[in-house]
Amino acid sequence: MNAFCIFIVQKLKPMKQLIILLFTIIIYSCTKEKQNVDAIVVNGNIYTVDDNFNKAQAFAIKNGKFIEVGTSQAIKTAYSSERLIDAKGQTIVPGFIDAHCHFLALGFGEQTVDLVGTKSFEEVVKRVLDFQNDKKMPFVMGRGWDQNDWEEKAFPNKKLLDKLFPKTPIALTRVDGHAILCNQAALDLGKVTIDSKVEGGEVIVENGELTGVLVDNAESLVLEYWPKPTKNDKINALLAAQKMCFDLGLTTVDDAGLDRESIELIDSLQQSGDLKMRVYAMVSFSEENVDYYLKKGTIKTDKLNVRSFKFYADGALGSRGAMLRAPYTDKPEHMGLLVTDLNTFNANAERIADSDYQMNTHAIGDSANHVVLQTYNKVLNGKSDRRWRVEHAQVVSQEDFEFYENVFPSIQPTHATSDMYWAEDRLGSERIKGAYAYKQLLNAYGKVALGTDFPVEQVSPFLTFYAAVVRQDLEHYPEGGFQKENGLTREEALKGMTIWAAYSNFEENEKGSIEAGKFADFIILDKDIMTVNQNEIPNIKVEQTFVGGEQQ
Helix, strand or coil: CCHHHHHHHHHHCCCCHHHHHHHHHHHHHHHCCCEECCEEEECCEEECCCCCCCEECEEEEECCEEEEEECHHHHHHHEECCCEEECCCCEEEECEEEEEECHHHHHHHHHCEECCCCCCHHHHHHHHHHHHHHHCCCCEEEEEECHHHCCCCCCCCCHHHHHHCCCCCEEEEECCCCEEEECHHHHHHCCCCCCCCCCCEEEEEECCEEEEEEEEHHHHHHHCCCCCCCHHHHHHHHHHHHHHHHHCCEEEEEEEEECHHHHHHHHHHHHHCCCCCEEEEEEECCHHHHHHHHHHCCEECCCEEEEEEEEECECCCCCCCCCCCCCECCECCCCCCECCCHHHHHHHHHHHHCCCCEEEEEECCHHHHHHHHHHHHHHCCCCCCCCCEEEECCECCHHHHHHHHHCEEEECCHHHHHHCCCHHHHHHHHHHHHECCHHHHHHHHCCCEECCCCCCCCCCHHHHHHHHHCCCCCCCCCCCCCCHHHCCCHHHHHHHCCHHHHHHCCCCCCCCCCCCCCECCEEEECCCCCCCCHHHHHHCCEEEEEECCEEC
């Protein structure tokens, strides 16, 4: 009992019994013990990202969840803990959610040749030589080249690889994953010839000879015969990807396309405690996978959510595989590729519409977006809040934006700042106006989910935020921003990386904001992402990342 309470009791002794009873209640409140919790964070500049976008100073954590959010004084008065974290005024936001990425593929990237940022085909070859001189692998895989970054912007040719690696199969994937360059040793694995055909793909032939470039579904002609990674390879890849993501403040990743074996491995690693990253797994489309998971039903744990299928409508704009409604401006004889047969796509959409599963479809070109939107709206007629997603929604005809009213746009802002140098060449001055139109998509649906599409783009969510808001590259080009009218505000961008991304996963009641009852997933930043000079956004560092209240 503190001195004030003793003083009150002493003064009450001559008073009547009723008054004594009243002050007994006061005494009880004076001596009431604080609630013990697992951790308390105080003195923070906290953006809660709740419905009102409120700010706070502190919160208490118990059993991996926030139990109260408020002022530092209020939290310290009500709670006690052996773990008191003084944020010292630093900015705290909910853990970032990458709404579209390739988590497992990111980890595998550590085991392949990194070709990102190469400025010529000669540089690509040099990196392959350096890798192979060091690793001496029986098969060599690389990823990240983009001919649009080279002075010679045509697709590469395999001749130099054939000369340098006559017996070692080489497969080098374009940055977007929608084309590969193979040497002859790799093509021989699949017995690829100039007459090879595959629906939804293309074998590039020039002057009657194979160039080694295989686009979209044609990649399978070689990759089907490529050595499969072992279970240990996958485990190492997942753990490597987890470290990279935690370092950058990601606490949930939406892996846009996983097979059953990989999903079950992720689940087992999460159950054992080795993998702490929360994963929203999109099941890669195959008839077998749809049959299995529709029969099994959705899967939900605190760390894993399996309730969506990933489909492909078309390819990528950079490799001219995106399906357009009119020919490419820079290649009038070409309109792109429809990767999934329409009958197959529509039939599966009907089946999934009758389940609890979500349908998430890659659509880049305006024709692909049109087809997907028409199918979605048809099969979802009368079914609201299904949150079916279009992944990328990259080029949309102006008359089609209204069809996004009941379809969730899942977008990757860094695609705009990566593609802006050549996108208008592909699309022309009019069609480009409906490309990377993030504000129009937001206005149509009311929310957008933001991701990176790593390893196609860099992992950093700060680059996502910067591209969404500023719409410039890291050299601050172009002045004023690329089609700035379709940029997002900082508040919209932060929501897209947290609560709106959670909503796109049907997880808004458990994560995405700092509120009582939700998982204590949060990050501490070295700068205030909401007020720092826009040119400093890409340089923001994550001081600490917490998942379920535990530092990672």
